[in-house]
Amino acid sequence: MPVEEFMAGWISGALGLVLGHPFDTVKVRLQTQTTYRGIMDCMAKIYRHESLLGFFKGMSFPIASIAVVNSVLFGVYSNTLLALTATSHQERRAQPPSYTHVFVAGCTGGVLQAYCLAPFDLIKVRLQNQTESRVQPGSPQPRYRGPVHCAATIFQEEGPRGLFRGAWTLMLRDTPTLGIYFVTYEGLCRQYTPEGQNPSSATVLVAGGFAGIASWVTATPLDVIKSRMQMDGLGPKAYHGLLDCMLRVFPVLVGMSLAGNASSSPTGL
Numbered sequence: 001m002p003v004e005e006f007m008a009g010w011i012s013g014a015l016g017l018v019l020g021h022p023f024d025t026v027k028v029r030l031q032t033q034t035t036y037r038g039i040m041d042c043m044a045k046i047y048r049h050e051s052l053l054g055f056f057k058g059m060s061f062p063i064a065s066i067a068v069v070n071s072v073l074f075g076v077y078s079n080t081l082l083a084l085t086a087t088s089h090q091e092r093r094a095q096p097p098s099y100t101h102v103f104v105a106g107c108t109g110g111v112l113q114a115y116c117l118a119p120f121d122l123i124k125v126r127l128q129n130q131t132e133s134r135v136q137p138g139s140p141q142p143r144y145r146g147p148v149h150c151a152a153t154i155f156q157e158e159g160p161r162g163l164f165r166g167a168w169t170l171m172l173r174d175t176p177t178l179g180i181y182f183v184t185y186e187g188l189c190r191q192y193t194p195e196g197q198n199p200s201s202a203t204v205l206v207a208g209g210f211a212g213i214a215s216w217v218t219a220t221p222l223d224v225i226k227s228r229m230q231m232d233g234l235g236p237k238a239y240h241g242l243l244d245c246m247l248r249v250f251p252v253l254v255g256m257s258l259a260g261n262a263s264s265s266p267t268g269l
């Protein structure tokens with residue numbers, strides 16, 4: 001991959017992260033903490049106690065790692081398609097791969113990117129969950145003083161494997177859902193591009209947006225489990241592993257959506 005493409009990917013990925021991180025912080029807090037009554041309450045509390053900076057906790061490692069993580073995803077996807085179909089990127093417009101091949105290549109990219117992403121994602125989630133204010137004088141010191149201190153503390157307290165806490169759930173989340181991402185993206189591009197031509201920028205934008213929605217809708221249930229497993233290394237353990245966490249969280253999630261009221265669960269989920 002040429003350096004310019006790598007840098008362009010890094011800058012655009014980083015911009016997307018800066019715009020999305022405040023919403024991601026609210027999502028992570030609602031997934032793992034019981035003190036908020038819903039999205040608006042969470043946003044108001046973060047703003048009041050932690051100022052605007054509270055929404056951006058844990059953002060530096062994702063920005064530093066996004067280019068590498070995305071290169072792994074797209075590089076593995078492209079090379080898996082090459083191995084499955086024996087056609088290069090340029091030849092694929094004339095001879096489009098089957099959706100099964102696209103799905104398998106997307107899943108393969110998903111597994112390997114999840115493995116690279118796991119420690120960075122863990123540190124992000126731990127820092128996002130720190131509610132101590134950095135601006136109010138006299139506030140208690142947070143457990144982690146920054147991403148490097150967080151990584152070092154996890155390493156000391158939970159061992160080297162602690163840095164991969166939640167990695168299996170992350171892989172389970174990203175393997176099928178990145179397959180879904182690439183199938184949706186390919187399908188929409190093919191639908192709206194005349195045969196033999198490259199998709200226009202508008203088509204790429206819209207197809208990427210809808211692919212993102214389709215993959216995140218399917219990824220969200222396991223995303224809840226992943227965030228809970230990642231926070232479970234602190235203090236006494238709440239779950240005896242991934243299956244126990246799924247069995248205890250999913251019935252509550254299903255009950256909440258059937259009742260149509262996501263914020264009034266007695267467990268605070």
Ligand SMILES: CN(C)C(=N)NCCC[C@H](N)C(=O)O
Pocket residue numbers: 062117121173174177178181212215216219
């Ligand atoms: C649809 N899915 C599951 C994905 N696109 N996965 C990769 C996302 C990584 C991202 N930094 C995150 O928010 O975890």
